[in-house]
Amino acid sequence: MYDPAHFHVNGMARGCYVYMLMAEAEGCIRIKVGLAANPIARLADLLCGCPVAPEVMAVAELQNRKRAYACEQALHQVLARWHWHREWFSFNESDREEFNAAWRKVFTAFSTPSKRVKWKKLSVEEIIAGRQARQAASRHSYGRAGDAGRDFLRHVREDP
Numbered sequence: 001m002y003d004p005a006h007f008h009v010n011g012m013a014r015g016c017y018v019y020m021l022m023a024e025a026e027g028c029i030r031i032k033v034g035l036a037a038n039p040i041a042r043l044a045d046l047l048c049g050c051p052v053a054p055e056v057m058a059v060a061e062l063q064n065r066k067r068a069y070a071c072e073q074a075l076h077q078v079l080a081r082w083h084w085h086r087e088w089f090s091f092n093e094s095d096r097e098e099f100n101a102a103w104r105k106v107f108t109a110f111s112t113p114s115k116r117v118k119w120k121k122l123s124v125e126e127i128i129a130g131r132q133a134r135q136a137a138s139r140h141s142y143g144r145a146g147d148a149g150r151d152f153l154r155h156v157r158e159d160p
Helices: 039-049 065-078 093-110 124-158
Strands: 016-025 028-036 056-062 083-085 088-091 120-123
Touching (some): 028 093, 039 124, 056 065, 056 124, 088 093
Antiparallel strands (some): 016 056, 028 088, 056 120
């Protein structure tokens, strides 16, 4: 079944994404490294049980799920020294340069001459605001249909 969300504007099929969810807490920078076919939908799931308030989500698209999984695993390996909890990593500001150098090595290894793997930064606040606006628009259009249903029921009850 065709789903436009699985294709780029040019018609090419989308790959899979590796993401980093970033937050600052207790004087440390906390990062969750993960894998998702739809990172925006994954963010919604993560916000429910997230131990910290995320501020930025960075996503990098890879050609397919197998390659994205391998990249995610490589990131977990090179970032192991900063492992905090499950897929979360934690480091101090003084480690930022070394942390960034570690993930850059992985991205260089997974880049090809035709496709450089790179992060695209997204504001979590903007993603949430956009999602809430879409939900409100959806409720608004549903609400009008709901009004018709209530009017119908009121009409039915008023008839003898």
